[in-house]
Amino acid sequence: MKTSFYKFKTTFAFLGLITLATPTVGFSQENSLPSHNENITTPTTADSTLIKTQYGLIQGYYDQINNVIQWTGIPYAKSPTGELRWKKPVDVEPWNGVFDATKAGQVAMQLKNNNIIGSDDSLNLNIYRPNNHKNNLPVLVYIHGGNNQIGTAMEMTGNTLVTDLDAIFVSINYRLGPLGFNPLPALQTGDKLEDSGNYALLDIAKSLDWIKQNIAQFGGDPNNITVSGFSAGGRDVMAMLISPIFKDKFQQAISFSGGMTVADKDDSIKVFAKAIAPLVVEDKIKPTEEQAYQWLLTNQSEVKKYLYSISSDRLVALMGNAGIRMSVFPHLYNDGYVIPKDGFNTQHYNSVPLIMLTGTGEFSLFAQSSPYFSQEAGSLTTKASAEFQFANKYGSRLYELFNVTDSANKMAPFYPANIFGVTIKYGEDQNTVGLPMGIFGAFHGVFIPLMDHSSDNYEKIIGNAFETKGAKQLSMIFKQYLHNFIHHGNPNGDDLIYWENWTAKNQSLLYLNADRQQAQIYMGEQKWNYQDVLNQMDNDQSIDAKVKKTLIAEVLNGRWFSHELDLKYKNKSLWIK
Secondary structure, eight states: OOOOEEEOOOOOGGGOOOOOSSOOOOSOOOOOOOOOSTTEEOOOSOOTTEEEETTEEEEOEEETTTTEEEEEEEESSOOOOGGGTTSOOOOOOOOSSEEEOSSOOOOBOEEETTEEEOBSOOOEEEEEEESSSOOSEEEEEEEOOSTTTSOOGGGSOSTTTHHHHTSEEEEEOOOOHHHHOOOOGGGOOSOHHHHTOOHHHHHHHHHHHHHHHHGGGGTEEEEEEEEEEETHHHHHHHHHHHOGGGTTSOSEEEEESOOOOOBOHHHHHHHHHHHHHHHHHHTTSSSSHHHHHHHHTSOOHHHHHHHHHSOHHHHHTSSOOOSSOTTTSOOSBOOSSSSOTTGGGOSOOOOOOEEEEEETBTTHHHHHHSHHHHTTTTTOOHHHHHHHHHHHHHHHHHHHHHHTHHHHHHHGGGOOSOEEEEEEOTTSOHHHHOTTHHHHOSBTTTHHHHHOTTOOTTHHHHTTTTSSHHHHHHHHHHHHHHHHHHHHSOOOOTTSOOOOOBOSSOOEEEEEEEOSSOEEEEEEEOOOOHHHHHHHHHHOOSSOHHHHHHHHHHTSTTSTTOHHHHHHTTOOOOSOO
């Protein structure tokens, strides 16, 4: 395929911000008086931040700096506590008065930086819209990352995004860790949704139902919803493409560094039983962990009663440090109802226009945080640097394939809708981005500062790398493609390099890069396949052969992308036998 290349010198008028003194939205705002909890008040004046949903009135606020209106912490389902802990989400009770949606909602219970944070009462979402008079705006729904164990809806906000996209942005909180996924037999209820163990997916489905039923009140188009997610959220999006329960819930999809993952439910049961067994012994239910393990594998009512008695903070502290290894915290179970038994080997997809994105340095942060490198990561001495570069180079190449090309290859015969693949290279040139980003390259999450200028998730990594003229132009162009995609199901438009859709015969990818002065956008093809990468590893003599063997066995092993690598190098399985 002939490669096209173009350095952009164009700016886009649609990206200009017009600051208004007061909110001027023209969407529906029926004002009737709804009373509920500490977040409920009585309305005093009508304004365009006061919206009537099917459950009651909610009060948002106007962000004058960004000329955006937002509502945060809106409940889309009841708190999944007590008898609702491992159940499908249910509708929130209607309220009277006004729900205060000016404060961030509770995040899901999780272990973060060795501290338990969050609440069980976390099934809420945030809505952002541009302050204009438009109705029927497309809706971009965002599912945060964090291995389905940590993370929050505030990972990305819409404050600096919705005006550029001329769309509504919705981000959601959902159950995480063993509260969001749990396959143990004792929790089976006879309800096929609940028996899947994929409670977090049920939360996401419920949030999409809420959005479809209510988003018109905010000026959104309920028939033009794009689901998107990063990392675990991206993998959740991919799972939604094969899940029958998500049929017709969205019209487009975007997987940011996602890829295809499912966990065998029977294998997952063993991991959960092993993880919870020490709590059983600690609580003096069984004398040994082996006896506790065997007990937890049963469907006895006493097991169910015990599981419901464990406090949430003790549960979410389990199975940490997964490091993109499904064997540590299995989730997305092939239960046969929510996710097909054959997983992504299915021939039945919810086929909608799809963007799949990857960076070229996807593994850098995971290599850096692995036990092998974590003690040296601050300095990265010459010796450690060569070893780190080996692990990062080949781990990132395999991760890059996993995120886009390998997924597209598997889907193509059974996926009639267009697939668009994109690879971000920005970060590869240390002279352009400086340090420390130059070490990590186009890292896992590199797209976030291109989309959300207000995000501080990676500030220690990126420094000022996204403040250059070239990076800002790249951000504008990237968002123009996204604007077109969520509006029309196709990213192409005027003044943009034509983004060819991916096909088995024409495996085209859009490449995004920039120097310090201007964006560099071009079409190309993936330069290697999985076997090529394994061959490159074999032939690489940049590090000692013994060290190479250790890195393959201890750093690159057992990851999302490692199946063929583990087979070739006979790496030990990390799953419980």
